[in-house]
Amino acid sequence: MPNVTLADALAAVRNPLSFIAGRWTPEPRTVQRSALSALVMSVVIVVTGGAVRLTGSGLGCPTWPKCTATSLAPTGAMNFHSAIEFGNRMLTYVLCAAIGWAIVAARSEKPYRRSLTRLGWAQFWLVMSNAVLGGIVVLVGLNPYTVAAHFLLASALIAVATVMWQRTREGDGAPRPLVGKPVQQMVWFLVAASVLLIAVGTVVTGSGPHAGDSSEVERMPLDWETISKLHAVLAWIVVTLTFALWFVLKAVDAPKSPLHRTRELFLVLLSQGVIGYVQYFTNLPEALVGLHMLGSGLVWIWVLRVLLAMRERPEAEVQLPGPAQSGSAVGVGV
Numbered sequence: 001m002p003n004v005t006l007a008d009a010l011a012a013v014r015n016p017l018s019f020i021a022g023r024w025t026p027e028p029r030t031v032q033r034s035a036l037s038a039l040v041m042s043v044v045i046v047v048t049g050g051a052v053r054l055t056g057s058g059l060g061c062p063t064w065p066k067c068t069a070t071s072l073a074p075t076g077a078m079n080f081h082s083a084i085e086f087g088n089r090m091l092t093y094v095l096c097a098a099i100g101w102a103i104v105a106a107r108s109e110k111p112y113r114r115s116l117t118r119l120g121w122a123q124f125w126l127v128m129s130n131a132v133l134g135g136i137v138v139l140v141g142l143n144p145y146t147v148a149a150h151f152l153l154a155s156a157l158i159a160v161a162t163v164m165w166q167r168t169r170e171g172d173g174a175p176r177p178l179v180g181k182p183v184q185q186m187v188w189f190l191v192a193a194s195v196l197l198i199a200v201g202t203v204v205t206g207s208g209p210h211a212g213d214s215s216e217v218e219r220m221p222l223d224w225e226t227i228s229k230l231h232a233v234l235a236w237i238v239v240t241l242t243f244a245l246w247f248v249l250k251a252v253d254a255p256k257s258p259l260h261r262t263r264e265l266f267l268v269l270l271s272q273g274v275i276g277y278v279q280y281f282t283n284l285p286e287a288l289v290g291l292h293m294l295g296s297g298l299v300w301i302w303v304l305r306v307l308l309a310m311r312e313r314p315e316a317e318v319q320l321p322g323p324a325q326s327g328s329a330v331g332v333g334v
Contacts, residue, residue, distance in 0.1 A: 096127060189241060
């Protein structure tokens, strides 16, 4: 057993992250895996949230933060809808544990990279905000606008988790573009179109048949088929932009990383499109809708990976002092 003094114990209480960082240096692979685990769990929580809606379990726990007015967890008299809703709530703790591991690993890495810990804490606060919003969703009876906001906030969490995972695998040097400005602008158009696609997807959900509960639940007063067709048009715009981007990258002989990420995005989009059309023409079976939600998360991750692949971040350069001269100084590149 290591000797732990009273001073050590007090230091651990005052600043546990600093205490751990002073005694543990994780391998770079460990930091990368911790960030990846947070990203995977951010997708899992979206998919299980979709399962809650698709099984009509949205009000399985009719109140929040407790499951019922008198019990934190489902009681024996409640049905499986309560178990599904409560299980999704419990997965939030697993997500928090994954993010906590990512924060601790990033804080303990040597040299210390403040940008990584900030990304980890951003995920934590997004989870806390979305947990509160999830409670509001239940308290207002699955109002479709709050459900849409709940999903969009989860998409923001996926975005931050993706950026952190990428940043664990590169340095802290200033970003250097790998492609020209016109190509960069094209990628930003792709990102904007993808954001619009996801946003309209929440409107499709809010006006569609899967309300999240078997009782009468308010829906968005829009024609579901018209919104679905608009969603499909936006999907084709994203696919076209992706194919055009791949063609341009080939034409300008871009590095392999942007080409590979763009090709992967194109394949993910094709798979998602097939699922989308099949579910539309088969009256939205729950299994396919759930698979489509998983695809939505993967599409968003790969759009961001394409964006991040358009630049590189080398290790930060440290300028050492040269021969002794008047006015010489030490500078650190940022």
